[in-house]
Amino acid sequence: MNSVIYKLLEPTRGEAPINEGLELVSVVGVISASEQNVETGIKLPSTIKIEDLITNKENTKERLIELIEKSEIDNNLLKECMKNTISQSKISDKNLQNIIANIQHIDLKNTSKEFINVILDSESSVSKLGEDGKEPESIKKITTNILEIERGTVYDGVCGNGDFLIEASNLQRKDDIKLYGQEENLKRWMMAQINLRMNGITNFNIEYGDTLKDPKFRDGLKLDKFDYVTMDIPFSMRPVTYEEIQEDLYGRYKYGVPSKNNLHYAFIQHAIASLKDNGKAAIVVPMGVLFREAAEGKIRRNLVNDDIIEGIISLPPVYTTTSIPVAIMVLNKDKNESMKEKIFFIKGEDLRTRDRRTTVLSEEQINKIINLYTSKIEEEDFSRLVDTKEIAENNYNLIVGKYIIDYTVVTEEGVINLDINKFESQNETINFKDIAKFERGMNLPKASEESTKTHKAITLSDVQDGELILDNLTDIELNDIKRIEKYTVKKGDILLSCRGNAIKIAVVEDIPDNIIVSNNFIKITPNYNINPYFIKEYLESPVGQYYLNLKQTGTTIKVLSATDLYDMKVPMLSIEEQNKVAQKSIDSKKEYNEGLKKLQEKLKNDTLSIYDMLGLSKVIK
Numbered sequence: 001m002n003s004v005i006y007k008l009l010e011p012t013r014g015e016a017p018i019n020e021g022l023e024l025v026s027v028v029g030v031i032s033a034s035e036q037n038v039e040t041g042i043k044l045p046s047t048i049k050i051e052d053l054i055t056n057k058e059n060t061k062e063r064l065i066e067l068i069e070k071s072e073i074d075n076n077l078l079k080e081c082m083k084n085t086i087s088q089s090k091i092s093d094k095n096l097q098n099i100i101a102n103i104q105h106i107d108l109k110n111t112s113k114e115f116i117n118v119i120l121d122s123e124s125s126v127s128k129l130g131e132d133g134k135e136p137e138s139i140k141k142i143t144t145n146i147l148e149i150e151r152g153t154v155y156d157g158v159c160g161n162g163d164f165l166i167e168a169s170n171l172q173r174k175d176d177i178k179l180y181g182q183e184e185n186l187k188r189w190m191m192a193q194i195n196l197r198m199n200g201i202t203n204f205n206i207e208y209g210d211t212l213k214d215p216k217f218r219d220g221l222k223l224d225k226f227d228y229v230t231m232d233i234p235f236s237m238r239p240v241t242y243e244e245i246q247e248d249l250y251g252r253y254k255y256g257v258p259s260k261n262n263l264h265y266a267f268i269q270h271a272i273a274s275l276k277d278n279g280k281a282a283i284v285v286p287m288g289v290l291f292r293e294a295a296e297g298k299i300r301r302n303l304v305n306d307d308i309i310e311g312i313i314s315l316p317p318v319y320t321t322t323s324i325p326v327a328i329m330v331l332n333k334d335k336n337e338s339m340k341e342k343i344f345f346i347k348g349e350d351l352r353t354r355d356r357r358t359t360v361l362s363e364e365q366i367n368k369i370i371n372l373y374t375s376k377i378e379e380e381d382f383s384r385l386v387d388t389k390e391i392a393e394n395n396y397n398l399i400v401g402k403y404i405i406d407y408t409v410v411t412e413e414g415v416i417n418l419d420i421n422k423f424e425s426q427n428e429t430i431n432f433k434d435i436a437k438f439e440r441g442m443n444l445p446k447a448s449e450e451s452t453k454t455h456k457a458i459t460l461s462d463v464q465d466g467e468l469i470l471d472n473l474t475d476i477e478l479n480d481i482k483r484i485e486k487y488t489v490k491k492g493d494i495l496l497s498c499r500g501n502a503i504k505i506a507v508v509e510d511i512p513d514n515i516i517v518s519n520n521f522i523k524i525t526p527n528y529n530i531n532p533y534f535i536k537e538y539l540e541s542p543v544g545q546y547y548l549n550l551k552q553t554g555t556t557i558k559v560l561s562a563t564d565l566y567d568m569k570v571p572m573l574s575i576e577e578q579n580k581v582a583q584k585s586i587d588s589k590k591e592y593n594e595g596l597k598k599l600q601e602k603l604k605n606d607t608l609s610i611y612d613m614l615g616l617s618k619v620i621k
Helices: 002-012 018-035 060-070 076-087 093-104 108-126 137-145 163-170 186-198 242-246 264-273 294-305 363-375 388-393 420-426 481-487 532-540 542-551 575-613
Strands: 152-156 177-183 204-208 226-232 275-286 309-315 326-332 342-347 353-355 358-360 383-387 408-411 414-417 429-431 436-440 455-458 474-476 494-497 505-507 515-517 521-526 569-571
Touching: 002 018, 002 093, 002 108, 018 060, 018 076, 018 093, 018 108, 018 186, 060 076, 060 093, 076 186, 108 186, 137 163, 137 226, 137 275, 137 309, 137 326, 137 363, 152 163, 163 177, 163 186, 163 204, 163 226, 177 186, 186 204, 226 264, 264 275, 264 294, 264 326, 294 388, 309 363, 342 363, 342 388, 383 388, 408 542, 420 542, 481 515, 494 532, 505 532, 521 532, 532 542, 532 569, 532 575
Parallel strands: 152 177, 152 226, 177 204, 226 275, 309 342, 455 515
Antiparallel strands: 275 326, 309 326, 342 383, 353 358, 408 414, 429 569, 436 521, 455 474, 494 505, 494 521
C-alpha cells in the first residue's frame, strides 16, 4: 500500500505540499470506500458515479464538490471540510483525475484500514500540525489495554486522529461500545472523522472545539460522564489564558488550579471530571507532571491523598517528533480493596528497540507491560506496588525511579552493581545536611557594554576533569553586598553541577575574593571538621554517583536541587581517616599527572625519532 500511495502523489509533487495531497487523497479515498460499500456513514447519490468525474475532462474539482454536496453525510461539518479540502487544493484537474482513477482500482472494501493508515503514517512524518500526529503503536496499545475496556462509553478529549478511540473499539464488539471525542484542530478533526469511517466505525461522536475553553459534551454547566477516558496530553500548551482556567465554569479543578506555565493538570482534571463514579482513565503525560513542584505539586498531593491514582507506567521516548520520554497515569475512581492507598509502578523507560531511526517497543515488551499491569504482578527491578505513605515520604514525587531503583552505576570501568542496603546497614553514615551547608548559585545578570565588571562568575565550562579553571571566567557587575556574601566562593568550598546530564565536581583552592558561583552549581561548604577532598572522592565514587543520580529529576536535562542533597547518606569517618583519603587522592592524581607528562614527552621524542628515520627531520622546523 505504501507504493500505491506514493504513486498516487507522485504527479502532484511540486504542485502542492505533500500534506495537502494526502488530505485530498483521504477525502477521495473515503468517497470511493463509500461507493465500495465500506460502512462510512456516507451515502452517495445514485445519479452520480465517481468514475463519471474522469470521463469528462473538465471542471473535475467542481463536479467532485457537487458529488459531496449531493451525498448524505451524517455530519454537516465533515461535508464542509471535505468540500473545502477540494476547493482549496492547488492540485490540477488533470492530476486530480489521475488520483481518482487510481483510487478506483484499489479494493477499499478489504483494504480501507490499511489505506488510511499509510496516509496517516505519511502525513505524520511531514505534518505541519505539530505533535498531534499518529500515535505510536506502543502508546496506543498500552493505554487502551490497561483500561480493560468491557462495554460502555469511551471518551478522548484531545483525540487527534482518533487512534485511541479506534484501538478501544477494536477491543470489544462495536455494539458494546460508544466512542466520544473532541479535537480543536479542524484539519485534524476531519482526518479523525475519515480515519474512524475508513475503519468501518460509525458509533462515534467527535466534536470540534477546544476542550478546556469549550467542552462539548455537557448538559449546561455539568460535564457528561463516561466509563473510560483516554487522552494523550499535548506537550505544548494550547492558547488558554490563566484567567480562563481560574474562572472555569464546570467545576473541573477541585484538586487545585493548574500552573500558569503548564496546563497538563488542567487536562488531567478534565479527564477526572469526565469520569463516572466507577470510571477509569489512562492519560499519557510528560515526565514533568510526575515531579514538578509549586501548583502542580499541590495538585499531585491532593490526587494521591484522594486515592484516585491507580498506576504510573514510565516509557522511553517513542514519538518521532520529540525525544521526550513519557508516562501513562492511570486514574480510577473505584479502586478495588487490594489497591486502596496503593499505586502500581512499572519502569518501562529502559525498554526499547530500534526501528530505523525511531525508538519503539517490541510486541513482546508491550504485552509484558499490559500483562503485569492488569494482573498487578510485582517483578524485581521492573514493577512494584507502593503504599501511598511511602509516596508521601517522598514529597508526593511520582517518578518511577524513586520506587523501582536501579542499583547500577555506569563508570569508566564499566557497569557496577551496588548493594546499597548493605552500605547503609553496615557503615556508620550521616545525612549530608549535618556536615555541610548548601547554596544554589546565582542567576547571572545580563551583560551590557555599560556594565562595570566587578566580579567573575564560575560556569559549567570552567570545571574540567574535576579541576576549577580560572582562565576564562565570565565577567559580571555585582554591587549587592548580600548577594556578594551569599554567592562568593572560598577555599575549601565544593562545587557540584546541578544542571545537565554530566555531573561535575571540583574543590576550590586558593582563589581571588571577587569570584562568585553561577546557578549551574550548588556551592557546598563543609563544616570545619570535614575535609572537602574526602567529600569530593565520595561524591565521585560509584555509591556517591548512585545517590546523585537517584536525586536528579528532569527529562531531557537533569536537575538537582540543594534540598535534594540534605538526606543523602555520607560515610562518617574520623577527621584522621578523612585526611588519609584526601591525601591519597591528591597523591594519586599528582602521580598520575606526572606519569602522563613523562609519557607525553616520550611520545614526542619517539615521534621526532621516527621523522629522523624517515629522513624528514631536516625539512621540519
